[in-house]
Amino acid sequence: MPKRILQGVVVSDKNDKTVVVRVERRFTHPLFKKTVRRSKNYKAHDEKNACKEGQQVKIQECAPISKHKKWTVIES
Numbered sequence: 001m002p003k004r005i006l007q008g009v010v011v012s013d014k015n016d017k018t019v020v021v022r023v024e025r026r027f028t029h030p031l032f033k034k035t036v037r038r039s040k041n042y043k044a045h046d047e048k049n050a051c052k053e054g055q056q057v058k059i060q061e062c063a064p065i066s067k068h069k070k071w072t073v074i075e076s
Contacts, residue, residue: 003061005074010055011041018069019046021059044071051076 008023024039044059051057051073058075065072 005058005060006042006071007056007058008042010051010053010057013046013049013051013053017046017049019044019051019057019073021057021071021073023059042071043068044073045069046073046076 006021006023008021010019011022012020021042021044022039023042024037026035026037028034029036042059044057045062045065055076057073059071060074062070062072064070
């Protein structure tokens with residue numbers, strides 16, 4: 001099964017080797033037919049501590065690294 005790749009913005013880089021990435025998705029509401037935005041935060045592994053707040057990054061699914069980290073930064 002292919003690993004998912006998501007694109008988002010770094011909202012926090014305070015933890016060591018971890019960044020919090022906000023990924024936004026857009027969809028049409030089934031009843032109101034309006035475009036709705038929903039966002040979700042993912043904790044991703046950043047081995048070199050290279051990512052900074054506000055930066056666009058791509059994250060990829062991986063094996064669990066810790067309790068909450070199941071993603072890794074592939075492109076910053």
